[in-house]
Amino acid sequence: KQEVTQIPAALSVPEGENLVLNCSFTDSAIYNLQWFRQDPGKGLTSLLLIQSSQREQTSGRLNASLDKSSGRSTLYIAASQPGDSATYLCAVGSGGFKTIFGAGTRLFVKA
Amino acid sequence: GAVVSQHPSWVICKSGTSVKIECRSLDFQATTMFWYRQFPKQSLMLMATSNEGSKATYEQGVEKDKFLINHASLTLSTLTVTSAHPEDSSFYICSVVGRGVNTEAFFGQGTRLTVV
Numbered sequence: 408k409q410e411v412t413q414i415p416a417a418l419s420v421p422e423g424e425n426l427v428l429n430c431s432f433t434d435s436a437i438y439n440l441q442w443f444r445q446d447p448g449k450g451l452t453s454l455l456l457i458q459s460s461q462r463e464q465t466s467g468r469l470n471a472s473l474d475k476s477s478g479r480s481t482l483y484i485a486a487s488q489p490g491d492s493a494t495y496l497c498a499v500g501s502g503g504f505k506t507i508f509g510a511g512t513r514l515f516v517k518a
Numbered sequence: 519g520a521v522v523s524q525h526p527s528w529v530i531c532k533s534g535t536s537v538k539i540e541c542r543s544l545d546f547q548a549t550t551m552f553w554y555r556q557f558p559k560q561s562l563m564l565m566a567t568s569n570e571g572s573k574a575t576y577e578q579g580v581e582k583d584k585f586l587i588n589h590a591s592l593t594l595s596t597l598t599v600t601s602a603h604p605e606d607s608s609f610y611i612c613s614v615v616g617r618g619v620n621t622e623a624f625f626g627q628g629t630r631l632t633v634v
Contacts, residue, residue, distance in 0.1 A: 438621045450611060451628075498562075504621070506564070506613060510561040
């Protein structure tokens with residue numbers, strides 16, 4: 408059974424800092440990995456999608472990497488801003504096209 | 519990418535009543551849709567896989583008689599919470615997954631259910 412773990416569970420940083428969020432998964436037989444952002448009481452905003460054949464994707468200040476063989480992904484956020492404060496969810500596309508989520512990292516960026 | 523529309527975005531119902539949530543795939547035919555539930559400060563947990571024209575597949579621990587899923591067409595799946603109780607209060611969200619080259623998962627806006 409696929410399990411997704413995210414570390415740290417929560418993170419508080421000053422504005423401008425670069426930061427890394429970590430995600431690990433137990434079954435390397437995935438077809439993709441997605442990073443989402445969720446604001447309190449809201450739905451999901453897709454940030455980055457990495458197909459299983461890819462190693463990284465970039466969008467603006469965000470960069471996500473994937474090492475499928477070791478079951479790891481990282482989300483790098485450059486020059487963090489208060490508007491980046493949210494919960495970041497890592498999700499893997501697994502067997503049966505199911506998407507399995509990690510518990511998330513709650514990020515707070517202080518002005 | 520696919521557009522997934524979920525309705526209603528929020529609903530308040532009395533304990534003991536049933537509530538239906540709709541999930542529509544607006545721009546492609548989805549033979550499979552997925553339903554998730556999210557309790558406060560927790561992550562999204564897969565509840566069931568909705569299969570067009572056949573019975574849904576439920577994850578372990580999810581009561582199929584309480585959470586009725588109907589996927590009567592390639593663009594619509596419905597989740598009915600029957601005899602709702604306060605502990606069913608949660609955020610429910612559906613998704614569709616692209617096939618072929620693009621296997622990205624697309625999510626609806628979610629439905630916040632409050633049972634009073």
